[in-house]
Amino acid sequence: MKKQEIVLTGDRPTGPLHIGHYVGSLLNRVSLQDIYKQYVMIADVQALTDNSANPAKVRENVMEVALDYLAVGIDPAKTTIFIQSMIPEIAEITMFYLNLVTVNRLLRNPTVKTEIQQKGFGESVPAGFLMYPVSQAADITIFKGTIIPVGEDQLPVIEQTNEIIRSFNRTYQTDVFPEAKALIPKVSRLVGLDGQAKMSKSLNNAIFLGDDEDTLKKRIMSMYTDPGHLHVSDPGKVEGNVVFVYLDAFDTDTAKVAELKAHYQKGGLGDVVLKKYLFEVLNAMLTPIRIRRMQLAQDRGEMMRMLLAGTEKAREASSQTMQEVKKALMLNY
Amino acid sequence: MKKQEIVLTGDRPTGPLHIGHYVGSLLNRVSLQDIYKQYVMIADVQALTDNSANPAKVRENVMEVALDYLAVGIDPAKTTIFIQSMIPEIAEITMFYLNLVTVNRLLRNPTVKTEIQQKGFGESVPAGFLMYPVSQAADITIFKGTIIPVGEDQLPVIEQTNEIIRSFNRTYQTDVFPEAKALIPKVSRLVGLDGQAKMSKSLNNAIFLGDDEDTLKKRIMSMYTDPGHLHVSDPGKVEGNVVFVYLDAFDTDTAKVAELKAHYQKGGLGDVVLKKYLFEVLNAMLTPIRIRRMQLAQDRGEMMRMLLAGTEKAREASSQTMQEVKKALMLNY
Structure with a gap:
């Protein structure tokens, strides 16, 4: 019997998923699906x-993205995987929530403010972008999600969601919606190959779950280490060295990692040897994922049927909630 | 065979409809339903x-509002009357349109700017209110409306709708949506009983279609005429005199109205006599509406079935359009 809490999470399908997603969110989901x-x-x-x-x-x-999910072990029998655009109730409830939030409140949202700058919208911020915290409140509440795995930078979105929930429950004297709690993962954002920024497809500093062995090797060989570590015999820095960041994140043999760090700091451990070791570790982790992904990709029709079945199941929950919402809003004709 | 054009119009259900609506929009709809x-x-x-x-x-x-519609002769067999909240495609398409409009464009919309001031929102403009031109673009386009009866103050909303239509058609290389044209009625806004402002429920200066004879008489007797017209024998002013505004709008006997105006301006025609005449005119117009309204109100179950049947018909059109929209957006899984 699963616990009462409901986990709501997901991804924007703008690129395949990478090992930053794997350690930051996907592994969590594989565990959470057995509990909630x-x-x-x-x-x-x-x-x-x-x-x-x-x-x-x-x-x-x-x-x-769906291939990545199943390849890492998210199990459609345990987790409801669905396509957002096929749940019209999300859009419907968003319209009601927009009445409960002021324009100024949205303009002050720190996450939105930061992202508006990052994306360089300037004076041309699309209205849909400004609204997205409201739309996320809709995503969460239509499934009565209570546990929301998010990075720390997304905390204002959870705060905005709970403001809307309280305002809705108070205005319509109902208890339709439980408040949501953020679940912040231990590794929230993995640094990219360049050591400069978070791993992301658009910055071309990522290792994707579906990368083949050659690609994986090339990416690891291009990795940022210690620019002062010119000769094998030189002592090298561990802090900020991406190879060690990844070993800390992915190698379960912590004693071995500690030994490598000591050796590297003392001198006598070359970058190429070190990177080959990281390749072994990552390749061992990614090989079963890569194989499973290729197998799944052979029957995209079956994958789509899986997605549509999940979406149908999600729709049952969302239309149930919408009935309660319409009752509260007295729109239950 | 009706013409190809599609008329889309409606009302916010915030009060029963009054004779301002009757002359400004309802009568138009009764004619339009035979053509389009x-x-x-x-x-x-x-x-x-x-x-x-x-x-x-x-x-x-x-x-x-539904009672008012049927009472004045809007015929559910000719006109599809429907309830907005039961058409989820309107909310869905609104979300897509919000990506095509900037926040600054919405803040500059003259209609919205004026209404934000009128409603005294101050710094607390609900996001849903700012978005409403986008939501209206959704209302219009989901039914491929091409003729939109609106007051002149609502022209910026039609302009915003056509901007969205052009942007959507261009961005997604489609011709799903035809552009919309405003149809501006001859009498766009009837002045209220006080002669100060447009007729509206909230200003308590309205004559409702469902008013009984006594109420109608009282409202007419309270009407603003010419404050300088103290004695029957005094010459009176016709301009700004609400009784004459209403006679011009509602009395089909224009020769009689011209005669009354001349008599009033010369002196010798008292306000009470004049108002009694207006009462006869309006009561003759409103009596059949009032009777029909009372008959209809006796079976609200039947009225609701009529609304649900209209809504179902509207839903067929809206889901057809949504299929085309999702194809254009490549969301047709």
């Missing part, structure tokens, strides 16, 4: 908020 | 944008 009822959303509508002119990219990556 | 395919929307979702804390008022007035 879990919904994982492929957020195609949200992906369009800043890819409105590129629907083909979004469409294509819906399948890539 | 016509959708009339009871905009309960939009009514909630500035009545979010008062859902009972909205719910109650859905039926009042």
